[in-house]
Amino acid sequence: MKKVYLSCALTGHRELPREFDKNALYDRLELLIEGGCETFFCGMAEGFDLAAMSCLAALKKKKKLFVEACIPFAGFERRFTARDRRVYDELITWCDRTTVLFPEYRAGCFLARNRYMVDCADVLLAYCTKEQGGTAYTVSYARRKDVPVLFV
Numbered sequence: 001m002k003k004v005y006l007s008c009a010l011t012g013h014r015e016l017p018r019e020f021d022k023n024a025l026y027d028r029l030e031l032l033i034e035g036g037c038e039t040f041f042c043g044m045a046e047g048f049d050l051a052a053m054s055c056l057a058a059l060k061k062k063k064k065l066f067v068e069a070c071i072p073f074a075g076f077e078r079r080f081t082a083r084d085r086r087v088y089d090e091l092i093t094w095c096d097r098t099t100v101l102f103p104e105y106r107a108g109c110f111l112a113r114n115r116y117m118v119d120c121a122d123v124l125l126a127y128c129t130k131e132q133g134g135t136a137y138t139v140s141y142a143r144r145k146d147v148p149v150l151f152v
Contacts, residue, residue, distance in 0.1 A: 003148070007039040008032055009117035011138040012048020012127030012152070020127070025152050026055040028125065032150075033059060039066045041117040042095070044077070045110075046084045048127045048135075050091060057094040068120075069095040072113040073102040114138040118147055127152045 029040075029052065040056055043049045056067050069092055071077075077088045092098065101116060102109050114134060118124055124142040126149055128135045142149050 004036040005032060005121075005123040005148075006037060007041070007121045007123075008037050009041040009114075009121035009124045009138075009142075009147075010043065010049060010052045010126075011114060011117070011124060011135050012052070013129065013133070013135055014045055014047035016047050016051065016127075017129075020051070021152075022051055022055065025051060025127070026058070028150070028152050029055050029059060030063075032123075032125070033063050033065065037123075038064065039068070039121075041068050041070050041120055043110075043113055043117060044069045044071060044088060044092065046080055050084060050087050052125075053091040053094070054087070057091055060094055066096045067094060068097045068099060070113050070117050071098060071100040072109040073105045074100050076105070110134055111137060115141055118142045118145060121147060123147065124149045125152065126150070 042053050101113050118141055124147055126139050128139050130136055139149055
């Protein structure tokens, strides 16, 4: 019997290689949705998160989804490049809920955001090619919490 996941947290690197396959990400998200996943938790960071949110925005045009933007601290997007800030501003409008964990930056706020997403989800979808850093930490945290991890 195939496992049904109703909610999915997303994690991945801020810097994506040129060969990163956004179509594979879209296909993986679509398979999760077709399998019953209705809720997604997105950290809205540059790189993987915005790519995943772009896919989810396209999928929301034809599927019923609930997307929560999980923001580590108020105004964190001010650190983005101008291009990514425009993308962020567009994609945040596709989110059904925005949760801001802290009113301002503080040490550990990104990891707290990632733990929040994992704690809310049935499964973690990850793009992780490194053994260190926030994405690797989030994959490890999910495994410790017995949250299944799928990879793009």
